[in-house]
Amino acid sequence: MTGTTIASEPRNTTPxxxxxxxxxxxxxxxxxxxxxxxxxxxxFILTDMTGFAVYFLVFAYQRTQxxxxxxxxxxxxxxxxxxxxxxxxxxxxxxxxxxVHYIREGRSATSKAMLLGTGVCGTGFVANKYFEWGxxxxxxxxPLSDNFFQLYYVLTGIHLxxxxxxxxxxxxxxxxxxxxxxxxxxxxxxxxxxxASYWHMVDxxxxxxxxxxxxTS
Amino acid sequence: xxTANLRPPTTSxxxxxxxxxxxxxxxxxxxxxxxxxxxxxxxxxAVDAVILVLAFGKMAVVSHVFMEQRxxxxxxxxxFAVWYLVVGGGLVALYLG
Numbered sequence: 466m467t468g469t470t471i472a473s474e475p476r477n478t479t480p481x482x483x484x485x486x487x488x489x490x491x492x493x494x495x496x497x498x499x500x501x502x503x504x505x506x507x508x509f510i511l512t513d514m515t516g517f518a519v520y521f522l523v524f525a526y527q528r529t530q531x532x533x534x535x536x537x538x539x540x541x542x543x544x545x546x547x548x549x550x551x552x553x554x555x556x557x558x559x560x561x562x563x564x565v566h567y568i569r570e571g572r573s574a575t576s577k578a579m580l581l582g583t584g585v586c587g588t589g590f591v592a593n594k595y596f597e598w599g600x601x602x603x604x605x606x607x608p609l610s611d612n613f614f615q616l617y618y619v620l621t622g623i624h625l626x627x628x629x630x631x632x633x634x635x636x637x638x639x640x641x642x643x644x645x646x647x648x649x650x651x652x653x654x655x656x657x658x659x660x661a662s663y664w665h666m667v668d669x670x671x672x673x674x675x676x677x678x679x680x681t682s
Numbered sequence: 683x684x685t686a687n688l689r690p691p692t693t694s695x696x697x698x699x700x701x702x703x704x705x706x707x708x709x710x711x712x713x714x715x716x717x718x719x720x721x722x723x724x725x726x727x728a729v730d731a732v733i734l735v736l737a738f739g740k741m742a743v744v745s746h747v748f749m750e751q752r753x754x755x756x757x758x759x760x761x762f763a764v765w766y767l768v769v770g771g772g773l774v775a776l777y778l779g
Contacts, residue, residue, distance in 0.1 A: 525776035676737035680716035
C-alpha cells in the first residue's frame with residue numbers, strides 16, 4: 466500500500482454511517498454483508514483460529530491421559546503473570562477498538578494516541594512473558610520437563626509470535642492513521658480495520674490459553 | 683480482495699469501554715475461581731467448567747464488540763459461533779469426561 470495510491474482515493478467529507486447505527490439503511494447493511502476490513506483478513510483469522518482450536522483440543526485430550534502431570538503443572542504456572550498479561554491484552558484491545566472509532570471520526574491524533582497505548586500494553590505483555598519464562602526456566606521447568614510444560618512453552622510461544630507480529634502491525638496502523646486527513650479513505654479504513662481485527666484475534670486466543678494453562682485444574 | 687461494504691459502523695465510546703470493563707470483571711471472577719476459593723465453593727470439575735464457559739464468554743464479547751461482529755455479515759458471525767461451540771463444547775466435554 467503506497468502513499469500515492471492512498472492519496473488518489475476519494476476522500477469522504479461527511480460522517481460515515483453504517484449497519485445498525487447512525488445512517489439510513491444501516492440495518493439493511495447489517496443483514497447483507499458488511500465485514501470489518503476485507504473478507505480476506507477473516508479467511509486468514511479463521512484459519513489461524515482453526516489451528517489454535519486443534520492446539521486447545523490436543524491440550525485437553527493430553528490432559529485426560531496424564532491428569533496428575535497436568536494438575537501439577539498448572540499449579541506451578543504463575544497465575545499472577547497470567548492475570549497481568551490478560552489485563553494488558555484486554556486493555557490493548559480496548560485501545561485498538563477506540564483507535565478504529567476515532568479514525569472513523571477523522572480524529573487522527575487521538576487514534577494515534579490509542580495505538581500508542583496498544584503498543585505500550587503489547588510491549589508490556591512481551592516483557593512480562595520474558596520474565597515469566599525466565600522464572601520458570603530458572604527453577605528447572607523447561608519444555609523437556611513434562612508434557613504439560615512442553616505444551617505450555619510451545620503454545621504460549623506460538624501466541625507470543627502472534628503478539629510480536631501484531632505489534633509490528635500496530636506500527637503500520639499508526640503510520641496509516643498519521644496519513645489520514647479529515648476522514649479516512651475507504652482504503653485507509655480497510656487497512657486499519659484489517660490490522661485491528663488481527664490484534665483482537667490475538668487477544669481472543671490468549672483468553673483461551675489463559676484459562677487452560679493458568680486457571681483450570 | 684472483495685469488500686462487501688465500505689461504510690463502517692459507528693460505535694459509541696461508552697459501549698466499547700463498557701465491554702472492556704465487563705471483560706476485566708469476568709477476568710477477576712475467573713481469577714478468584716481459579717484459586718482455592720473456587721474449588722472450595724464449587725468443586726474441581728464445576729470450577730473447570732465455569733472457567734471455560736467464562737473464557738468463551740469473554741471471547742464472544744471480544745468478537746461481538748471489539749471485532750464488531752454484531753454488525754457484520756451473518757456468515758462471519760456464524761463462523762465464530764461454530765468455533766465457540768465446537769472448541770468450547772469439546773473442551774468442556776474433555777474436562778468433565
